[in-house]
């Protein structure tokens with residue numbers, strides 16, 4: 001298995017969460033938080049902040065906090081996606097549509113889970129209540145979870 005690192009960053013303002021509709025590439029057609037690959041020489045936090053700005057125009061000012069770690073494997077495929085999940089401490093600016101993403105604020109009680117990755121409804125609630133988690137999901141294609149582990153953790 002070839003481990004590749006990614007970031008995913010949640011931006012919350014009061015009772016709303018900022019998601020982006022992925023217009024192309026991996027996860028096209030799904031609503032997701034902002035993220036991408038980690039480039040050589042950058043830290044996970046730097047990568048998270050860069051991806052949020054590239055995909056949404058939002059500038060993270062107060063840094064990001066690590067809230068989760070997710071490992072994804074896919075039946076018959078050799079890649080392991082190691083996704084480091086962050087929450088923005090504070091941010092500035094209005095989200096703008098980019099080539100990658102169309103941003104929209106969603107009330108926490110109304111997240112579009114049916115149009116998000118199938119794992120999301122399992123771990124978003126943990127973040128939204130202020131918790132931290134570690135999970136591993138083994139997928140068949142992009143829609144079916146064959147097996148999963150998910151635990152809350154006290155610290156990273």
Ligand SMILES: CN1CCN(c2cc(NC3CC3)nc(N)n2)CC1
Pocket residue numbers: 006007008032033034035036037072081083117119120139142
């Ligand atoms: C750069 N991206 C960030 C987001 N990411 C994923 C993956 C995911 N499930 C995995 C079955 C695909 N679930 C969420 N919510 N995000 C993949 C890599």
